[in-house]
Amino acid sequence: MPKAAGDAKLLIQSLTKAYAATPTNLKIIDLYVVFAVATALVQVIYMGIVGSFPFNSFLSGVLSCIGTAVLGVCLRIQVNKDNKEFKDLPPERAFADFVLCNLVLHLVIMNFLG
Amino acid sequence: MAWRLPPLAVLLLLVAAAVAPLSSAVRPVSEAHRSVAAELFAASPDDLETTYEAVRTFKILGVQRDKGLDGKACKLAADRLSSSSSPAKDLFHAVQIAGVLACSVDAGVYDDVASRLKAVIKDTNSLLEFYYSVGGLLSLKEQGHSVVLSDADSTFHAIKALSQSDGRWRYDTNSAESSTFAAGIALEALAGVVSLSDAEVDPSMIGVVKNDIVKLFGTIKSYDDGTFYFDEKYVDGSEYKGPITTSASVVRGVTSFANVVSGKLNVPGEKILGLAKFFLGIGLPGSGKDCFNQIESLSLLESNRIFVPLILSLPSKVLSLTSKDQLKVEVTTVFGSAAPPLRVNLVQVLGSDSKVITTDSKELQFDLDNNVHYLDITPLKIDVGKYSLVFEITLQDSEHETVYTTGGRNTESVVVTGLIKVDKAEIGISENDAGSAESVEKLDLLKDTKVSLSANHLQKLRLSFQLSTPLGRTFKPHQVFLKLKHESKVEHLFVVPGSARQFKIVLDFLGLVEKFYYLSGTYDLELSVGDASMENSFLRALGQLELDLPEAPEKAPRPPAQAVDPLAKFRPQKEIEHIFRVPEKRPPQEVSLAFTGLTLLPFIGFLIGLMRLGVNLKNFPSLPGPAAFASLFHAGIGAVLLLYVLFWVKLDLFTTLKFLSFLSVFLVFVGHRTLSHLSNTAAKQKTA
Incomplete structure (x- = not known):
């Protein structure tokens, strides 16, 4: 056991070290995605405790967070300089896409919210 | 065999049966014709032909007309007579009207009309033209004008x-x-x-x-x-x-x-x-x-x-044996004036099925005062029912035979009614197997009786009675029904079959339990006997029957729903209870508020994380122009989000989309400026 615990510790340390090399703007996006998923989780827990009524509100709340997270991941893929296929795409263009998609998503969410 | 006939239908059948043979009565012209004629020609007609028909009909019937209407008709006729363009048809009707109403028309006008009609006769080959002109000339002649057709x-x-x-x-x-x-x-x-x-x-x-x-x-x-x-x-x-x-x-x-x-x-x-x-x-x-x-x-x-x-007619086609009605026959002309002396013989009486009842010739007495031939029907020994009477008319004066026609034999149909005797009425309950009636009660069907019987499904109800005519023959009326009416108003109607001697019905309840819907309890018994020639047709309440039937099995037919009283819909109606949707269960307010706070926790974590990463706004454009665009860009995004909140709170989709279209154009413009500026600076830094 202690060996396994030690291995896990080692693994986490190496992962943290490798992640520290990530550019700051990617870290911001990661943080944003985590924030969105965490908010969704809170809502799921709430639903688990008190029930799914009104269901459309619950759905729009959770889907808003999940959609935002997914869009954040997309933004991260496009902004990451290591991804060669998006090399020609400027990060500003990616951000504009991100903003547009978010606005469209939330128009639908608001319509569904009731 | 049981019929479910509503009482109204029974009544209608009775009435129809009573009236049907009388509807084709031939009677001389009477006062009724005068009132009908007055009614039909009440509206003063405008055209000549109808006017002529009206004045002629009134003249024949002797109906007095308003003088003003006559004057109007005369004026109409005079107008047509003096008009030179009137066709022969109009002249004909105008002359006829003038003749009937004795209008004063100038002799000169008549001369003119006569010459015009003669001219028509010369030229025409049409029958109607001939008819109108000859008829017109004839009418002129009848009015005293000298007309000669050369x-x-x-x-x-x-x-x-x-x-x-x-x-x-x-x-x-x-x-x-x-x-x-x-x-x-x-x-x-x-x-x-x-x-x-x-x-x-x-x-x-x-x-x-x-x-x-x-x-x-x-x-x-x-x-x-x-x-x-x-x-x-x-x-x-x-x-x-x-x-x-x-x-x-x-x-x-x-x-x-x-x-x-x-x-x-x-x-x-x-x-x-x-x-x-x-x-x-x-x-x-x-x-x-x-x-x-x-x-x-x-x-x-x-x-x-x-x-x-000469028309033979009967003032009344219904003869009652009870009141010893006389058979009365009138022989008149078509307008009801008296006929010359003649004899009327009743030569044959035929029953309803054309069976010859009697062929003894009987001469009818003549009542000079009332101009009626009459005969007592009692010696004829005819019973109640429908009969065809054959009369023979002979003129007393043989000279009259070339003037009058009587048609020899005349057939008229009559209904003879009488009191029907009801005898030996019995009602009782008998056991199913033995057949021996145990409790037989005598009934008097001439008045309501109140027997009270009880039976179970293994027993039978027997009802029998005899009907006889005044002459002692068995009488078979049109309708003999026994009605059983349950206290829940379910009714059963049975036709009581009649044999040669008596009417008898046996209700075997064992075979009827299903028809009775297994309804035990009190039944009212009603007997109805009716016929057009029966003067004492009756609907009699016999009493009550307490019926004990077995329990209904599972699949027994349900009694039909009773007809609702038509007045029931005006009574106060039952209150309608609306069913509303039960509200969903809601959590306590505290829990919801706590979770609202909880959703803020990740956001706080996000802010802390940003601070830990050392995020700053150094990349924000410092030049006033781009800075303004950047601020506008952020303000635009904020405005769109605010619009979404408004959409959620109160706006509808169309209003929202309208505003959104303006905002998005603005946003695309400033966003493009801002982001291209950022992109440019980043490219410059790279190259530098």
Whole structure:
């Protein structure tokens, strides 16, 4: 056991070290995605405790967070300089896409919210 | 066998059975005709023909008219007479109106009219033109104006040329169609020519026309009851006028022709009588035209030179044995005036199924005061029921036989009613197997009785009674029903079968439990016996039957729903309870608020994380222009989000989309400026 615990510790340390090399703007996006998923989780827990009524509100709340997270991941893929296929795409263009998609998503969410 | 007939239907059947044989009664013209005529011609007509029909009908019936209306009709006629453009038809009707109402018309006007009508006769070859002009001239002559038709023979030939071999006539030389109506018109026109002629018309021609009339009567049509009428051979012709108008035309023609020629026409008396019966059989006419045709034809038949029809009619067709009614017979002319002395014999009595009851000839007594022939029916020994009576009329004076026609035998149908004796009425309950009645009660069906019986499903209900006529024969009424009515208003109707001696019904409850829907309890018993010739038809409550039936099995038929009282819908209605949706269960407010706070936790974590990463706004453009665009870009995004919140709170989708379209154009513009500026600076830094 202690060996396994030690291995896990080692693994986490190496992962943290490798992640520290990530550019700051990617870290911001990661943080944003985590924030969105965490908010969704809170809502799921709430639903688990008190029930799914009104269901459309619950759905729009959770889907808003999940959609935002997914869009954040997309933004991260496009902004990451290591991804060669998006090399020609400027990060500003990616951000504009991100903003547009978010606005469209939330128009639908608001319509569904009731 | 049980029928479920509503009581109303039973009543209607009774009434229909009672009235049906009386509906075709032939009675002389009466006061009812006067009121109907007054009603039909009440609206003062504007056209000449209808006006003529109205004034002529009123004249014949002796109905007094308003003087003002007569004056109006006279004025209408005078206008047409003095107008030089009136056709022969108008002149004819105008002269007729003037004749009937005795209007004062200038002799000069009449001279003018006479010459115009004569001119028409010379030129025309149309039957109707001949008819109208000859009729007009004749009417002038009857009003005292001297009119002479100089070339009567040629006019006679011209009209005769239109006749056909079968006694019918054509309308003009060009038409191929021959018509019975035209025959009547032609005969009337010929009669007019004869009376207008200054010299004797060729007797051989008259003989030919007489022969034509005989042929015409060969085409007469008839009903079974001795009614004769004329109708067109082909009813599809454009000139078809119907049997009343056609018959009236022939009657007019034949009677007027018979009046002007010497010697008697060879027309059978029974056909004249049949025509009279046809016009009387119309009863009260429905239109002014029919009324005029009916009344004028009858008035012509009343005093014609061929035969004057004498009509035999019964004032009452229902004779009661109880009140010892006398059989009364009236023999009158069609307008109800007294007939010459004659004898009426009842020669035959036929039952409802044409069975001969008696053939003893009985002479009816004559009551001079009331002009009625009567006979006591008691010695005839006829029972209640429907009968056909055959009468024979003989004129006492043999000279009258050439003047009057009685048609020999006349058949009339009557209903004889009487009190029916109800005897030996018994009701009882018997055991199913033994058949021996255990509790038999005698009933008096002449008044309501209150028997009270009880039975179970293994027993039988027996009801029997006898009906006999005043002469002691068994009577079979139209309707004999036993009705069982449960306290829940479920009814069962049974026809009580009658045998030679008695009426008897046995209700075996074992076979009826299903029909009774297994309903135990009290049943009211009702017996109804009814017939048109039964004076004491009754609906009698017999009493009550306590029935004990087994429990209904699972699949037993349910009793039908009872008809709802029609007044029930006006009573206060049952209160309607609305079902609302039960509200969903909501969590306590504290829990929801706590979780609202909880959702903020990740955001706080996000902010802390940003601070830990050392995020700053150094990349924000420092130049005033780009900085302004950048601020506008952020403000634009904020505005869109604010719009979404408003959409959620109060706006509808269309308003939202309208604002959003403006905002997005603005946002695309400033966003493009901002981001391209950032992109440029980043590229510069790279190259530098």
